[in-house]
Amino acid sequence: xxxxxxxxxxxxxxxxxxxxxxxxxxxxxxxxxxxxxxxxxxxxxxxxxxxxxxxxxxxxxxxxxxxxxxxxxxxxxxxxxxxxxxxxxxxxxxxxxxxxxxxxxxxxxxxxxxxxxx
Amino acid sequence: xxxxxxxxxxxxxxxxxxxxxxxxxxxxxxxxxxxxxxxxxxxxxxxxxxxxxxxxxxxxxxxxxxxxxxxxxxxxxxxxxxxxxxxxxxxxxxxxxxxxxxxxxxxxx
Numbered sequence: 723x724x725x726x727x728x729x730x731x732x733x734x735x736x737x738x739x740x741x742x743x744x745x746x747x748x749x750x751x752x753x754x755x756x757x758x759x760x761x762x763x764x765x766x767x768x769x770x771x772x773x774x775x776x777x778x779x780x781x782x783x784x785x786x787x788x789x790x791x792x793x794x795x796x797x798x799x800x801x802x803x804x805x806x807x808x809x810x811x812x813x814x815x816x817x818x819x820x821x822x823x824x825x826x827x828x829x830x831x832x833x834x835x836x837x838x839x840x
Numbered sequence: 841x842x843x844x845x846x847x848x849x850x851x852x853x854x855x856x857x858x859x860x861x862x863x864x865x866x867x868x869x870x871x872x873x874x875x876x877x878x879x880x881x882x883x884x885x886x887x888x889x890x891x892x893x894x895x896x897x898x899x900x901x902x903x904x905x906x907x908x909x910x911x912x913x914x915x916x917x918x919x920x921x922x923x924x925x926x927x928x929x930x931x932x933x934x935x936x937x938x939x940x941x942x943x944x945x946x947x948x949x
């Protein structure tokens with residue numbers, strides 16, 4: 723059974739860098755495409771980007787320049803870094819899996835709330 | 841950028857009702873359209889992929905149709921566990937860029 727679990731600080735100060743890790747179990751990270759998706763409280767879903775185990779990435783243009791997604795195959799984990807955060811980056815952050823670059827998201831983590839506040 | 845719209849934004853329905861939700865893309869996305877269900881406090885769940893293919897384990901009362909710019913999600917007989925928010929999502933953009941629709945909330949009449 724594929725499971726994804728987000729971890730990281732729940733509170734980040736404005737202008738700092740948000741860092742989250744997703745630990746994958748039940749599937750090898752050395753396959754598939756691994757995404758981050760976020761949802762501000764009471765609002766809709768926004769795709770942040772994905773990483774392939776090879777290290778290739780693709781990001782939402784609206785966040786490009788601030789976002790880095792990387793993979794650690796030795797730990798079966800992938801990570802998100804979002805720099806220069808502001809209150810608008812407050813959201814539930816989900817890690818998720820897709821089989822291919824254009825395929826749907828078939829497994830999701832439970833999500834973790836990150837609040838940006840001083 | 842490809843923009844996604846959904847209608848209605850919300851609807852009230854009764855158990856047993858037939859419910860139809862529409863998703864429209866700002867340009868043709870072929871069949872690169874997926875539907876998700878999200879309940880409060882939970883992660884989204886994939887229902888339909890490639891516009892009309894039912895994800896494994898999803899009840900057959902859910903169906904999807906459409907191609908190009910216009911798509912529909914239909915629930916043939918609404919069940920109590922179907923009250924949720926439904927999102928469409930496209931993956932046609934090049935370079936790859938997933939866009940979600942704004943969502944349709946289905947609640948109890």
